[in-house]
Amino acid sequence: MTLNDVLTKQNLITKILLAGNGKELPKELKVKIMRIRMSYNKIKKQFDEDTQEFSKQIVSDELRDLANKTERTPEEETKFNELNNKANSEYQEYLVQKGNEDIKDAPEDTLTEDEYGDILDVNSDGEYEINGQKVKAADLMEAFYELFVK
Known part of the structure; x- marks a missing residue:
């Protein structure tokens, strides 16, 4: 499983309600979902920290100084755009490479048809906001079925 896969699953499973519409998931299923969420959140938190650290490293002092200027000369504007485009390109490449990394300690996240039925029973109404x-x-x-039910 790649980091992109984990982040996709993490984004989706955090939307799943454990209780709603007067219904509630069985205790064992709640625990299972929360364990999966916590495992994914831990991986995402590490990714966020790594990404912030990478961002700090690719932003040069010169770029930082130019970015903080309220008014730039045409030459400074050109230099700023050049440095900014370079940093953005490196950042995008980092995200692509990082997203394709294999996650060795990915959690067991397979759900059964019966577990899915319970989840569907609680989560079948309304709308959710994703991204x-x-x-x-x-x-x-x-x-959710495509990603978690085997």
């Missing part, structure tokens, strides 16, 4: 987009519960649950 700023409204998603119907049915679409979310379809994606």
Whole structure:
């Protein structure tokens, strides 16, 4: 499983309700989902920290100084754009490479059809927001099935 896979699954499983609409998941399933969430959140937190550290390292003092200037000369503007584009390119390449890394300690996250049925029972109504987009519960649950049910 790659880091991209983990981040996708992490983003999705955090939207799953453990209780709602007067219904509640069985205790064992709640615990299982929370263990998966915590494992994924730990991986995501490490990714966020690594990404911040990488960002700090690729932003040169010159770029930082130019970015903090309220007014730049045309030459400074050109230099700023050049340095900024270089840093952005390196950052994007880092994200691509990091996202394709294999995660060795990925959690066991397979759910059964019965567990999915319980989750569906609690999460089948309404809309969810994922990455700023409204998603119907049915679409979310379809994606969840594809990623977690074996």
